[in-house]
Amino acid sequence: MAVKRLKFQKENCIGCQLCMQACSGMHEGAFIPSKARLSIESYYDKGGDIKIGRHVCNLCGICEKECPFEAITIDEKVSVDFDKCTGCSICVEKCPQHVISMREDKAIICDTCDGETWCVKLCPHGALKFE
């Protein structure tokens, strides 16, 4: 059975950032998009075009491959073993989506809310899907 991944369709995105609020609300105990594990931003580029900056984990596996300490494992989601993670930040550098951050020397990565994907549930028009 194929693993589900987060998928983003920019035509349906209105830039509400409810996804980032959902993520931080579930993981941080407050609404703080700057700490969300995904980042989607819709803005006018000099007023002439809508541009969308999307940073969403799609389970590409590069962080798992690049981690020198085998702290990252991926099955249906990314898991970080904090006992093995040294805070070297190589995963932050190598992640093509730029969605990994370091907090107190530990890698913080999207965990699909254990399959619940609250970002998907709060997306008003299905720009984010988990399939």
Place this chain on the structure above:
Amino acid sequence: MLGYQNKVLRINLDNKTYSTEPLNMDWAEKYIGGKGLGIKYIYEELTPGVDPLSPDNKLMFMTGPLTGTPAPCSGKLAIISKSPATGTILDCSIGGHSAIKVKYAGYDAIMFEGKLDQPGYISIEDDKIQFIDASDLWGKGSHETEGILADKYGTDTTILSIGPAGENLLPISCINSDYYRQAGRGGIGAVMGSKNLKAVTIKGTGAVTVDDSKKMVRKIAEILREDTTTEDNIWAYTDGTPGLVEACNDGGILPYKNFSDTTDVKWESYNSESIQANKHGKKGCGSCGLGCGNFTKIGDAICEGPEYETIAGAGPNCGISDLETIVKFNQVCDDLGMDTISASGALSYAMEMTEKGIHDFGITFGDKEKLIDYLYLMAKKEGVGADLVMGVKAMAAKYGGEDMAMHSKGLEFPLYDPRGSWAMGLAYAVSDRGGCHMRSYPAAEEVYAASIPPYTAEGKGKLVYDLAIYNAVKFSLIFCDFWALGLDRMAEVMTLATGKQFSEEDMNQIAERVIHLARAFNQREGFDRKDDTVPKRILNEVLKSGAAAGQKIPVGDFNKMLDEYYEVLGWSKEGKVPDSILSQL
């Protein structure tokens, strides 16, 4: 109460200093946030009779406890001051992302006092506040200004700015954000201009804390599906406000040539379908569950919109049906920083005055080129532009044509003819900021719902009151106009976020308080029944075309509606709030 940051940022422009203070929680419990709490602060802190363009006027950005939470459609910012156009209280509402950024930066509200000695802008990054010289930005349109500041601060910093219109203190100037969103009416842009404040940039990396964020996320997921993205509201996403063009034309309330008649045979040139055909994207505000913004490009004209008011105002009300011209009008107004309703209102008055030979403003109905050219003259107050930007009330005092100056208290009419929706006439007359449809919107009942006959005075005072209650609390919590949630749902979401029990009855009480308070501000400035008026055109001239052909609002009926409105609110026959209510506010 949770949801709030419990912090007001107070900025002293005279000394270029700032301080923070706790949010007044006594007031927050009574007025919540947004419109209500903003008016309370301005009411308490302004001296009566202050000149709105003097350094003694204050400008307040106000959020609510829900701002920055995933409460759907909670991302609007209230901007409150005393209006340069009318002298009344003025609360505006701006979309985009500034409201949520104010909260994430750590503040419920920002109060601007005094005046900078030189043009400047303020950069806010969480608790880091900087006063920066803006002499190289002064004179530039809002679009160029946003581009420059976005290059400097990044696209995740929200920018509010004024264009030349606000800099030149036009009573019809607005504050812009996200390129195409405005705090539009009453000359709010001129308040910023009078303070030499070109822009405010806000970046926020902090948190908004609620009672139980996980519980809130789960509940909001349900509410979004059950109540927000539903048939009743999804028109905002699929069509946006241009859907009103056809409805208002069929309903007989689409204004034509300065409200000299209604309906336009060419309505299909600028209806929702025509805009959908030129749509290049959709945009919503922070925490939006709908996404009403249509990003439109046609020819070399670009804007997010145009909204119904702009379409009807620059279109049929100016005798124009060319969509590209209407989009261009929108784009230029946004960039120069002018309210499209008041700008098109001034131009349509000028067109009729010219055609009737009362005064030659050099522009007639249908002139697509001058419609745009004149905007540049207006922004600079040059030539005929200097007259136009005074607004129709002042122009009529100078040149005549008072019967066709379509305003209440000096604020130009929104684009719904009251002769086709009598309660709309009452709503315009009693609105706390002058001719406005956002305090009470009876067209929704009289025309679009056909739930109450439009051409009688019967029950209209109560209707305007009921709808004013709904909007007053909605815009204090803050929820966006386009989500038609009930008072019970409002109470539920408030309870979810703040951890304090709110009921539907609480929503009603807050709403009444806000309406009384806004009226109290105006009363203190000398406003009463004599100012709650509509132009003679509405009382004397019958419509010739459309569903409301043959209608006008007889003055006896107008007075009857007004009497009923005052009565329901417990105000005197002169429209004054009694001391017994004032002492409770």
Place this chain on the structure above:
Amino acid sequence: MKVSVLLKGYLVKYFEGESKRVLCFDEELTIREAVKVIGIDPESKSLGFVAVNGMRVMIDEPLKEGDQLKIYPRISGG
């Protein structure tokens, strides 16, 4: 009697997604009756207003041959 009917907004669901159909009625009927035939409950909150030949009318008005009937859902906001 032939009447062309335009459904606005989400009411198109009553025409399986089509916005316009020409309906044939054996007898004269009022707009209210035509609305019921289409499947819309005239008392429901989903119904906004009705217009004939581009002009809003009351729901109990009779329809004539060749009329264009437009049916709007409730719209809020401005």
